[in-house]
Amino acid sequence: MKVLAAMSGGVDSAVAAARVVDAGHEVVGVHLALSGDSRGPAAGARGCCSIEDSLDARRVADVVGVPFYVWDLSERFERDVVADFVAEYAAGRTPNPCVRCNERIKFSALLDKALALGFDAVCTGHYARIAPDPATGAPALHRAVDGAKDQSYVLAVLPPDRLARALFPLGDSRKSEVRAEAARRGLRVAEKPDSHDICFITDGDTRNWLGTRLGARPGSVVDETGAVVGEHGGAVGFTVGQRHGLRLGRPAPDGRPRYVLEVRPVTNTVVVGPREALAVGRLDGGPAVWCGSPPDPGAAVGVQVRAHGEEVPGRVDEVTPGRVSVTLDRQLTGVATGQTMVLYDGTRVVGSATVTGTG
Amino acid sequence: MAVYLDHAASTPMLPEARSAMLEESTRTGNASSLHTAGRRARRVVEESRELLAEALGARPSEVVFTSGGTEADNLAVKGLFWARHEADPRRSRILVGAIEHHAVLDAVEWLVRHEGAEVTWLPVDRLGRLDVAAAERAVATDPASVALITVMWANNEVGTLQPVEDIVALATRYGIPVHSDAVQAVGHLPVDFGAVGLDAMTVSGHKTGGPLGAGALLLRRGAVPVALLHGGGQEGGLRSGTLATPLVLGLATAVGQAVAEREALARRLTGLSERLVRAVLSRVPDAVLRGDPDPSRRLPGIVHLTFPGCEGDSLLYLLDARGIECSTGSACQVGLPRPSHVLLAMGVDEDDARGALRFSLGHTSTRADVDALADAIAPVVDRARRAGLVGAVRPAS
Numbered sequence: 001m002k003v004l005a006a007m008s009g010g011v012d013s014a015v016a017a018a019r020v021v022d023a024g025h026e027v028v029g030v031h032l033a034l035s036g037d038s039r040g041p042a043a044g045a046r047g048c049c050s051i052e053d054s055l056d057a058r059r060v061a062d063v064v065g066v067p068f069y070v071w072d073l074s075e076r077f078e079r080d081v082v083a084d085f086v087a088e089y090a091a092g093r094t095p096n097p098c099v100r101c102n103e104r105i106k107f108s109a110l111l112d113k114a115l116a117l118g119f120d121a122v123c124t125g126h127y128a129r130i131a132p133d134p135a136t137g138a139p140a141l142h143r144a145v146d147g148a149k150d151q152s153y154v155l156a157v158l159p160p161d162r163l164a165r166a167l168f169p170l171g172d173s174r175k176s177e178v179r180a181e182a183a184r185r186g187l188r189v190a191e192k193p194d195s196h197d198i199c200f201i202t203d204g205d206t207r208n209w210l211g212t213r214l215g216a217r218p219g220s221v222v223d224e225t226g227a228v229v230g231e232h233g234g235a236v237g238f239t240v241g242q243r244h245g246l247r248l249g250r251p252a253p254d255g256r257p258r259y260v261l262e263v264r265p266v267t268n269t270v271v272v273g274p275r276e277a278l279a280v281g282r283l284d285g286g287p288a289v290w291c292g293s294p295p296d297p298g299a300a301v302g303v304q305v306r307a308h309g310e311e312v313p314g315r316v317d318e319v320t321p322g323r324v325s326v327t328l329d330r331q332l333t334g335v336a337t338g339q340t341m342v343l344y345d346g347t348r349v350v351g352s353a354t355v356t357g358t359g
Numbered sequence: 360m361a362v363y364l365d366h367a368a369s370t371p372m373l374p375e376a377r378s379a380m381l382e383e384s385t386r387t388g389n390a391s392s393l394h395t396a397g398r399r400a401r402r403v404v405e406e407s408r409e410l411l412a413e414a415l416g417a418r419p420s421e422v423v424f425t426s427g428g429t430e431a432d433n434l435a436v437k438g439l440f441w442a443r444h445e446a447d448p449r450r451s452r453i454l455v456g457a458i459e460h461h462a463v464l465d466a467v468e469w470l471v472r473h474e475g476a477e478v479t480w481l482p483v484d485r486l487g488r489l490d491v492a493a494a495e496r497a498v499a500t501d502p503a504s505v506a507l508i509t510v511m512w513a514n515n516e517v518g519t520l521q522p523v524e525d526i527v528a529l530a531t532r533y534g535i536p537v538h539s540d541a542v543q544a545v546g547h548l549p550v551d552f553g554a555v556g557l558d559a560m561t562v563s564g565h566k567t568g569g570p571l572g573a574g575a576l577l578l579r580r581g582a583v584p585v586a587l588l589h590g591g592g593q594e595g596g597l598r599s600g601t602l603a604t605p606l607v608l609g610l611a612t613a614v615g616q617a618v619a620e621r622e623a624l625a626r627r628l629t630g631l632s633e634r635l636v637r638a639v640l641s642r643v644p645d646a647v648l649r650g651d652p653d654p655s656r657r658l659p660g661i662v663h664l665t666f667p668g669c670e671g672d673s674l675l676y677l678l679d680a681r682g683i684e685c686s687t688g689s690a691c692q693v694g695l696p697r698p699s700h701v702l703l704a705m706g707v708d709e710d711d712a713r714g715a716l717r718f719s720l721g722h723t724s725t726r727a728d729v730d731a732l733a734d735a736i737a738p739v740v741d742r743a744r745r746a747g748l749v750g751a752v753r754p755a756s
Contacts, residue, residue: 028676028680067676067679067680069672069675069676070672071672072672072697113673113746116742116745116746117673117676117677117742117743117746118677118742
């Protein structure tokens with residue numbers, strides 16, 4: 001098979017590429033230039049698409065013995081991920097840019113280009129497993145063996161036809177094994193730290209970054225009754241469930257901590273209240289992407305609403321082409337619209353949808 | 360075996376240069392030492408200097424050996440700017456061709472950011488040839504403010520020859536020094552430093568059949584740049600650092616031989632280039648030849664084409680996978696594909712500029728190389744075009 005190995009310059013994609021080479025595939029390494037920033041290494045290397053990372057990826061490709069190219073997908077990334085991220089926040093929602101990047105860049109723009117150039121599949125260093133559905137044989141996405149590193153959440157948005165062209169060689173491995181293997185293979189990136197933050201916000205300060213993009217105006221912080229309890233420097237960038245950084249001068253009457261309950265970008269207002277007010281027992285989302293056939297109403301599912309959040313049990317109430325709604329057996333706190341909810345059946349991803357409402 | 364069509368990036372060493380260099384690398388001696396070994400090394404350096412000067416119409420005293428073309432360009436641009444500006448602080452403006460190599464462009468931009476230099480970009484026409492009338496106007500607005508003019512001998516991406524003599528004639532009227540990056544010209548075009556009347560000229564080893572890591576700046580007597588490197592005071596204090604005797608010998612041997620064999624090589628490469636152009640255009644009729652279509656006004660070994668609807672990096676990959684090695688333009692950008700500043704300066708549309716390939720031929724090129732490309736190009740372009748449609752932002756939106 002002709003495989004395009006997406007190589008970020010990190011240890012995971014390096015070992016993934018090495019493994020597909022070992023498996024006997026014809027492999028070409030590609031680093032995605034996403035930031036549109038062509039400054040040299042001196043300009044700073046943080047962020048997953050920096051020059052230094054592309055040089056690391058190139059060294060790995062040399063050692064693994066595959067040709068290596070840099071493909072510039074920065075325009076697509078700016079439009080489909082960065083601009084979307086800004087627009088979602090501007091609308092008061094909390095998006096996950098990694099989900100969008102997988103959906104629209106890695107397994108859309110990149111995969112389509114690879115297929116057009118004659119490749120059969122794209123390989124990444126994601127921690128997730130693909131296994132055929134026992135009944136239909138269609139590819140199904142499963143959680144990785146390493147629960148702490150599992151990335152099925154950010155891949156759940158991929159429909160079966162995309163999964164059929166994806167290879168995740170790390171799904172059966174633990175991160176510690178991957179690092180050890182990288183060292184054994186002589187890959188310099190073996191000890192490179194994991195990336196955590198949003199790759200295009202290189203200093204990690206999301207609120208400041210959004211403020212620059214959207215313009216931050218001071219506004220009111222109100223409680224559930226509408227009474228003004230403080231001021232903020234700009235509603236944009238507050239996230240439902242956030243507790244720190246509210247800088248409220250006065251404590252709540254009951255002395256308990258207050259959390260962001262809602263962000264209203266139109267009126268530039270942030271609503272705060274007690275933790276209980278964050279609890280939700282029902283999630284509405286849609287339209288959903290199903291990995292296989294949609295679940296029947298009443299089906300028991302596991303529900304996850306954050307990349308590294310816990311899975312809580314629940315039940316599917318309603319499934320229509322444009323909508324899915326789920327009742328949770330145990331309440332979740334701090335779920336914002338715009339987040340992705342992923343439904344699991346055991347380790348298998350059933351489907352995913354963007355949260356449009358909670359109750 | 361790979362079909363190598365990227366000689367403008369680096370061309371194989373000429374056998375004579377390689378054996379001279381390897382032989383010299385077995386010997387010991389610092390050309391600055393006073394004992395026998397040092398004297399022997401110095402003799403090699405000075406004979407190399409004489410050989411290089413002779414081949415390029417310069418005097419031996421006008422040759423400064425450097426680590427390559429980039430250093431020579433930096434020494435010329437920064438060093439002459441500093442010297443001229445120091446002598447007369449009004450001289451703060453540099454006139455630069457818009458299609459210069461990054462070794463010149465980035466040196467100029469550095470001077471603008473850090474040394475208070477001003478820059479006037481000199482435009483080119485659609486064929487990539489510098490507009491002399493525009494240069495004339497740019498000087499005439501305020502001649503006393505001009506520190507330096509720098510215009511390459513021939514462009515490294517599209518191959519178009521530049522009107523260096525006209526620029527020298529213009530500059531001479533105002534007493535302004537002119538530097539020219541002749542890296543791609545030496546060994547392919549007649550290059551006579553003294554006859555043209557340049558003040559400074561850049562030469563590179565590995566573009567001429569010499570070693571990597573060797574180059575020279577020719578400096579007319581009276582053109583004295585401020586040095587970039589300080590230390591032992593070698594090369595008349597203009598370039599400190601122990602002379603790399605084997606590299607210097609390899610460079611001079613290559614330049615001497617390349618210049619001696621230039622006419623025959625140029626004739627052969629012109630023929631091969633014409634064959635390449637015909638082969639590609641007959642198979643991909645909508646490909647566009649860039650640069651001057653008149654072979655006598657272009658570097659004989661360079662053929663630059665744009666392929667509408669294709670991304671250069673797709674073309675590069677697909678050809679590479681078939682064993683054909685070429686370039687999307689200049690090899691210097693760290694793998695990051697960007698539309699070439701040369702094409703943009705020529706008025707090429709940004710979308711068209713993305714689908715650019717430079718094929719460059721050299722002394723080892725054969726008809727078989729060109730024919731291999733001819734066989735591969737149609738399916739490669741076809742496939743790249745399909746990939747280009749999915750990769751582009753506008754059609755997908």
